[in-house]
Amino acid sequence: RFVAKGNRQEREQRVRENLARFDLTELGNAYPMELSGGQQQRAAFARILASDAKILLLDEPFSALDHYLKWKLELELREVLKSYGGAAVLVSHDRGEVYRLASRAAVIERGQMQPPHTRDALFENPQTLAATLLTGCKNVSKAERLDAHRVRAADWQLDLTVAAREPQSVAYAGLRAHFLEYREGAEDPARNIFSMEVADVIEDTFSYLVMIRRAGRQASCIRWELPKAEWRAIKAPVLSVYFPPEKIMLMES
Known part of the structure; x- marks a missing residue:
């Protein structure tokens, strides 16, 4: 009152x-x-x-x-x-x-509040699957660590180089839709550049949502969001896409 x-x-x-x-x-x-x-x-x-x-x-x-x-x-x-x-x-x-x-934020999952973080820390490194989804990440795959610098994203059928060494036990990997980047030329998996085929293109208000998956594989689609002019300039059924290691989020649970 x-x-x-x-x-x-x-x-x-x-x-x-x-x-x-x-x-x-x-x-x-x-x-x-x-x-x-x-x-x-x-x-x-x-x-x-x-x-x-x-x-x-x-x-x-x-x-x-x-x-x-x-x-x-x-x-x-x-x-x-x-x-x-x-x-x-x-x-x-x-x-x-x-x-x-x-300025600070915390995620509530199943009635339990997770530890609070600064706003930027929560969005840049959510740490849990629930926090990653609630902060808006559309691309999440089950994952396992291969070594200190690589993880296997099973749903995407990609072996990715990552910047984060923590956590040691990885259950999921995530990447926000606007962090993917177009690259000219052939794929180069050692540099996180993969040949991706376009499964669908969805026009949004100010951007395109391009659904892509590993070329020649029955992998889960990945959402890629980019400005309309940028997509119109590179539009192709198959193209090379870069997954920035420093933008790949790793989750233990």
Whole structure:
């Protein structure tokens, strides 16, 4: 429950300011049942910011909003958090929200919270399968370590050179879709360049999602995301693709 503090004049002024901030001025006297889901969400923000709460729990705060209003409120929340003196906990399934708003993050799997990390550490080296998937990685394969510098990605049917020496016991390997790179010429497995065939091409709003797999193999597809102009320049049924060793994420569990 959030209660505005101060004398009556101060409370009324604070309420008016926050109603205006969230475009709710005309609904100031409305009952909750009279508000849409998005309006209720905005009203909750207004109540929070009109109070002097020491801890904010933001549970999917933008879930009922359209894209434009969601972005507008996210910008408002960013400004609030910059000057907020208390603690704020954000719960979200949206990796973009977490990346833009949080300084530290942790993954909850099967009701258990994994150790928290800095935002960048979590996204660059998720360490577990659950964290890798929740941070948005679309390409994951079962894997085993061959030696200190190589792993075998069984689902992709690729033996990959990797930069990470840890963990020693590898269960999965992952690679984000926008880290793959096109290379001219023949494949060179020793340098992580493989001949890949195109299984499907999906046009997205501002990019192409190119589904590729090891040429001549019945391997699982790998999602490759690249700008439209770049794909149109290299479009071919079979092409050489580079897997950057430093971008391959290894997971023990």
